[in-house]
Amino acid sequence: MLADFRRWALNDDAGSRRQAAWGRRYRIWLALKGNPLAMLGLAIILACVVLAALAPVLAPYDPTVQELTDRLAKPSAAHLLGTDELGRDILSRLLYGGRVTLGMVIAVVVLVAPLGLAVGTVAGFFGGWVDTCLMRVTDVFLAFPRLILALAFVAALSPGVESTILAIALTAWPPYARIARAETLTIRHADFIEAAAMTGASPWRIVARHVAPLCVPSLIVRVTLDMSSIIITAASLGFLGMGAQPPSPEWGAMIATAKRFILDQYWVALAPCVAILMISLAFNFLGDGLRDVLDPKQS
Template sequence: MSEMTRREWLLSDAPQTRRQARLGALYQGWLTFRRNKLAMLGLIILILLVLTAIFAPLLSPYSPYAQNLGDRLKPPSAAHWLGTDSLGRDILSRLIWGSRTTLFIVGTVALIAPILGLFIGTVAGFAGGWVDQVLMRVTDIFLAFPKLILALAFVAAMGPGIGNAVLALALTSWPPYARLARAETLTIRRADFIAAARLQGAGPFRLLIRHIWPLCMSSMIVRVALDMAGIILSAAGLGFLGLGAQPPLAEWGAMISDGRSFIMDYWWVAAMPGLAIFIVSLAFNLLGDGLRDVLDPKGAKE
């Protein structure tokens, strides 16, 4: 085989080799994740949550909006497994439909906030100088306020509603991602492969997109998974205060608010949605720990 033929063969085989390496890395990551039993439990719970939200019309025994005052505040029974609320609505049905609202809020915030934080943090860390100072001081201003209090201020200014609640949570959740992305960028920007890419003519935008962002993704994914519980609690807090999803939409925080007046005598009205929030938040935390073991070996527990 001539030298040119051998080179062409190696170049043609390179994509397949890289693909095999990626598949091998994914398989090894899955094996590491699977050994964490608690992480697997969290993943199973979240898969069940997604399936529940998708098949809510089929799984719900009653309409989440149908009122029956004759059955109001009924305890858990064969007819209503988790009881009924003050308007006679089936709590199980409202929890099932409320999973859609929860996943919508979590998914949207988890899509907007990390992307915004990644962009701001990498630009600040890569550009340096006055750009870094301005962007980080803006980040510090957002971090100076408790996230829920700042979200309350945004929602109060924009008006109650699930769309405004999602936007407020996204606008108050990006600063930690920006700080994390900046720290990662500062350790990468002077690396040899960045200098080599510059010599090949890569501009700042290409360096960010092709070289820096991929190296920041593992830390961002772990941080997002660990922050999901906080996002759920913040969304439930807005719903509890009447600033999130509006009636008659089923939302777990609003369901707790509806049941707080009956907590002493009819505990199930507030306890059931509270238990759902607890289980889902715990599942996200367990999943985040498992992802940290896979994607961030330096921070993995011994």
């Protein structure tokens, strides 16, 4: 079965657009497989996603239940990663916290990637006053540090997961718009764009069907590389008390509550710190691999 698919996908004489599309995807996968660090990053990301999704099954305890008699217990057979200052199992909170943190990151990407793609392609394709207005708005958002602007948005709304997602999304889209605009400027006068216009396609159809798909590979690379900064921003907001509110487990909030015990009871802060480090490195490894595969400038 796999051998048949391989022959079909790698056939240079593709008989349909579907076969050509699957052939390109399979070649990308083969190139990505040749990068050990990218595959390591992908494996870590998939493992974290699976562990977070199966948290209700894998977590040995309820992450919000307090057991003051076991507070600040060292790692043991009963509590593999120890307990926090309220006797809550750190492993359980780490698994459930992964659902909160990764869920926020995925929600942010779902919001910012289409927004940045739309703003960038429209600005680059239409040019003129449209480009000027959209890029000046983009410059305004780029002028502020992301964390400071996100803090201002969360403070203006109210602390919580929804506010954190919205705040990070509002501050994270400008780089994607810049990349999409740059890609659009290089192809907007290409022959196939002129041919599509001559056949009667409207400018909006050309942007949606011909320009935007060509900007997606560069956007995917940028999103993957930017995931680590989004995770750190989300954890920073949680550390400052602006993210998920107690008793909800979240990696940044777990570090905030553990900072008082970091010298004597190091295990309380160690687990969420290692989790943030590992998932951030994994996205960087994967992003570097995708850049080598998808970015033609790297070849």
